[in-house]
Amino acid sequence: DTEVTQTPKHLVMGMTNKKSLKCEQHMGHRAMYWYKQKAKKPPELMFVYSYEKLSINESVPSRFSPECPNSSLLNLHLHALQPEDSALYLCASSQTSEATGYTQYFGPGTRLTVL
Amino acid sequence: RKEVEQDPGPFNVPEGATVAFNCTYSNSASQSFFWYRQDCRKEPKLLMSVYSSGNEDGRFTAQLNRASQYISLLIRDSKLSDSATYLCVVWVTGRRALTFGSGTRLQVQP
Numbered sequence: 001d002t003e004v005t006q007t008p009k010h011l012v013m014g015m016t017n018k019k020s021l022k023c024e025q026h027m028g029h030r031a032m033y034w035y036k037q038k039a040k041k042p043p044e045l046m047f048v049y050s051y052e053k054l055s056i057n058e059s060v061p062s063r064f065s066p067e068c069p070n071s072s073l074l075n076l077h078l079h080a081l082q083p084e085d086s087a088l089y090l091c092a093s094s095q096t097s098e099a100t101g102y103t104q105y106f107g108p109g110t111r112l113t114v115l
Numbered sequence: 116r117k118e119v120e121q122d123p124g125p126f127n128v129p130e131g132a133t134v135a136f137n138c139t140y141s142n143s144a145s146q147s148f149f150w151y152r153q154d155c156r157k158e159p160k161l162l163m164s165v166y167s168s169g170n171e172d173g174r175f176t177a178q179l180n181r182a183s184q185y186i187s188l189l190i191r192d193s194k195l196s197d198s199a200t201y202l203c204v205v206w207v208t209g210r211r212a213l214t215f216g217s218g219t220r221l222q223v224q225p
Contacts, residue, residue, distance in 0.1 A: 033212070042202060042215035043159065056212055090158055102147055102206045104213060106158040 003027075004107035006091050012113045015081060021110045023074040023091030032074040033104065034066060035090040043090055049074060050096055081114045088112075116141055119216035121203050127222045132193045136219045138186040138203030145214075147206035148179055150188050152199045153218065159202055162188075193223045 004025045013019050023032065031050045035043035048056035049068040057066075063085075065077040074091055088111050092104040121138045128134050140148075148165035163170065165177040165186055176189040186203055203216035 042217050045212050048212055050211070088156075102213070103149065103161055103164065105161070109158050111156075 004105050006107035006110050010111050014115050018079045021076040025093040029093035031094045031096045033092040034076050037088045083114050086114045118214045119205050121216035121219045125220040125222050128193055133191050136188045136201055138216055140184050140205045142207050144208045145205045146208045148186050149204040151202040151204055154199045195223050198223045
């Protein structure tokens, strides 16, 4: 099973709202990722968690706050977003072993619209 | 210069055609290589990993040339369902994250 699930599929929020995106995988992967993707652009890395610890933050604004409660779950907390934050937010997971080549499996994404 | 460069296309080809995509990468510490496929408004899905000896999966053949830092994807007998954006993706040693090319769009026409 190479499934990564994400909820919600779609989210519309105002600039003063607080919301959370959720991601779950049961492949035993120990690395999980958040990406942001704008239309006709490749995914852009936001955060990497390795063994439930934040290992990469690509200078993401503090209005995005990641959380990894356990090895299967990854959340992205959103607060005071701007309209330009509207995008597809993708979660991915992978093994961390070099032998597996770091293949990442993506969830279906949450399409976020900020009004 | 971008770390991973691809021709953005679009490539418009008839059904049954053979089409080739190229990708170059700039970091010689790149270690693992992949082609992902992304349909419109969907997530990227792994198409195939790329190995030094070249590898084939059905109608798809991937090649890697480390000396030239070049990766290719060949699709034979194109189907309408092959229409998608193809992302060239590289793992750089020590970077702990994938680097994506900007993608090549393929449109297969009846």
